[in-house]
Amino acid sequence: MNILVTGGAGYIGSITCVRLIEAGFTPIIFDNFCNSKRTVIDRIERITGKRPLLIEGDIRDRTLLDQTLAQHKIDAVIHFAGLKAVGESVAKPLAYYENNVGGTFTLLQALEAAGVRTLIFSSSATVYGDPASVPILEDFPTGATNPYGRTKLMTEEVLSDIVHANPAWSVTLLRYFNPVGAHPSGLMGEDPQGIPNNLMPLIAQVAVGRREKLTVFGNDYPTPDGTGMRDYIHVMDLADGHIAALRHAIGKPGTHIFNLGTGRGQSVLGMLTAFERACGRPLAHTIAARRPGDVAACWADTAKAERELGWTAKLSLEDMCADTWRWQSSNPNGYAD
Ligand code: NAD
Ligand code: WQD
Numbered sequence: 144m145n146i147l148v149t150g151g152a153g154y155i156g157s158i159t160c161v162r163l164i165e166a167g168f169t170p171i172i173f174d175n176f177c178n179s180k181r182t183v184i185d186r187i188e189r190i191t192g193k194r195p196l197l198i199e200g201d202i203r204d205r206t207l208l209d210q211t212l213a214q215h216k217i218d219a220v221i222h223f224a225g226l227k228a229v230g231e232s233v234a235k236p237l238a239y240y241e242n243n244v245g246g247t248f249t250l251l252q253a254l255e256a257a258g259v260r261t262l263i264f265s266s267s268a269t270v271y272g273d274p275a276s277v278p279i280l281e282d283f284p285t286g287a288t289n290p291y292g293r294t295k296l297m298t299e300e301v302l303s304d305i306v307h308a309n310p311a312w313s314v315t316l317l318r319y320f321n322p323v324g325a326h327p328s329g330l331m332g333e334d335p336q337g338i339p340n341n342l343m344p345l346i347a348q349v350a351v352g353r354r355e356k357l358t359v360f361g362n363d364y365p366t367p368d369g370t371g372m373r374d375y376i377h378v379m380d381l382a383d384g385h386i387a388a389l390r391h392a393i394g395k396p397g398t399h400i401f402n403l404g405t406g407r408g409q410s411v412l413g414m415l416t417a418f419e420r421a422c423g424r425p426l427a428h429t430i431a432a433r434r435p436g437d438v439a440a441c442w443a444d445t446a447k448a449e450r451e452l453g454w455t456a457k458l459s460l461e462d463m464c465a466d467t468w469r470w471q472s473s474n475p476n477g478y479a480d
């Protein structure tokens with residue numbers, strides 16, 4: 144089966160392409176490289192022995208999408224392409240709505256015209272806003288606290304409306320919790336451009352000497368050690384969640400919503416300590432005020448994914464840290480240009 148993978152050169156998309164190839168699917172990557180490097184394609188080939196087809200382009204380019212869909216018989220789409228930095232979305236909301244929401248509109252129009260109606264969408268736990276309790280179930284109320292989150296929520300709503308209007312569509316909304324880790328080979332991982340936004344790449348850059356210390360945002364939360372708790376999930380498990388969702392979606396119309404997490408929360412200090420074990424040395428940190436907009440605790444109830452997809456996260460916190468460290472220490476500056 145041919146799977147069009149928008150954003151397939153990015154962190155989660157590229158590792159999902161490796162797993163797709165290993166599972167016997169044929170990914171076709173569609174990416175404009177606004178937040179990724181071309182060398183990632185070489186790494187996919189090195190790991191799998193197969194070079195995925197690459198279409199370099201923007202999901203807002205309807206003509207290129209139409210050409211792509213005419214040239215290749217696409218069975219399903221995994222739609223990763225999007226901008227993802229929360230802070231940047233506050234500063235540049237229009238860019239986020241245009242790329243994430245507008246880009247998805249163009250993609251959907253092209254898919255509808257081509258009769259491709261199976262889509263897996265990269266959503267986020269951010270759509271739960273500030274949850275009333277943890278663990279979070281898929282039917283919890285949704286809400287957004289920043290423009291990035293609103294682009295995910297708006298896209299989820301548009302996709303649900305499309306299924307409502309045309310029940311031939313099969314749409315799967317995958318709400319990722321906190322993806323971390325790297326391919327166990329150390330050849331592929333997260334390569335943030337500029338200052339990272341997320342905890343794990345920041346810790347990894349301290350460990351490799353690119354940053355002096357980690358700033359812990361708040362130690363006065365109502366959690367066991369006072370620091371924020373999140374559901375960190377290994378990107379390999381996340382990639383496998385997409386394969387499970389794909390197999391589930393094919394031939395099953397409707398809107399399907401799944402949390403992809405481990406079902407466990409880990410604190411900021413817990414992550415730091417686990418990474419110190421992985422890299423074998425203490426890592427400097429300081430405590431600062433809470434980061435505005437942060438919630439105290441956020442982790443998934445994963446029973447629905449386990450029941451309906453037959454999928455659970457298998458890799459441990461030690462795996463997440465060891466694999467990130469292998470990737471970071473052997474590629475201190477990320478992918479080459
Ligand atoms: P990423 O930035 O590494 O990958 C996104 C890819 O999409 C990049 O290769 C980028 O070049 C491409 N892209 C962006 N806009 C495009 C456009 N208009 N046309 C074509 N390609 C475009 O991000 P990621 O961490 O791999 O995330 C993938 C998806 O998962 C995103 O939609 C993101 O919002 C979502 N998500 C990520 C996280 C996370 O913490 N990493 C959590 C929840 C959801
Ligand atoms: C994790 C924890 C911070 C940096 C974000 C997006 C969300 C989703 C995943 C895309 C928190 C603490 C962080 C630092 C710290 N992305 N922290 N010092 O905020 O859970 O979620 O990424 O969909 O939408 O909002 O992840 O990695 O930024 O933070 O103490 O320098 O680490 O306060 O408790 P977050 P994160």
